[in-house]
Amino acid sequence: MDARLDTPFWQFSLALYGRPGVDSACLSLQDRHGLDVNLLLLCTWAGHAGFRLSRADIAELTDRVADWQQSVVQPLRAVRQWLKQQDAAPAAPAELLRSSVKDQELAAEQLQQAILYEPLEAGALGQGARPGPRLAMTNLSAYFAWLSREPGVADAADLAQILTAAFGETLRPLDAIWQMQEGRDALPA
Secondary structure, X not given: OOOOOOOHHHHHHHHHHOOOOHXXXXXXXXXXHOOXXXXXXXXXXXXXXXXXXXXXXXXXXXXXXXXXXXXXXXXXXXXXXXXXXXXXXXXXXXXHHHHHHHHHHHHHHHHHHHHHHHHHHOOOOOEXXXXXXXXXXXXXXXXXXXXXXXXXXXXXXXXXXXXXXXXXXXXXXXXXXXXXHHHHHHOXX
């Protein structure tokens, strides 16, 4: 594996996404808001690593990966999902192909994460801040603000699930909403 792809962000994402309930929480947020799970994970990792992200940082990161996401990740995901529900081809060979496409989708996600990680590692984006769940919520607030979205009750439960898994501290859904609002209030205009 190329060392440029095996970043601390990638390792964090693999560990976090593998914890109980995190995958479904991330996908639920993606489905409800159309957000990019890799950016959601980046906001969480940045909180863990001590990077405070602004709306402008989120906008720049989104621009950096937009073509990659649209031209590579999303088409691979669409093919994988279609293969799962198709009934034209025999099941066993189609599942083998779907598994191969899933591996390629994961490789594309890893490349996307490397693109997201590079400007933070280089010091071009993000400000140094005290790491922790509060910083992660500030970063997530910046992402939701950039999306022009307000998190609801279901979002609070999903965010609490992700942050509890990421930081090892139990975070109740109402705490997640409160911290998210606090983070949004702290964002520059």
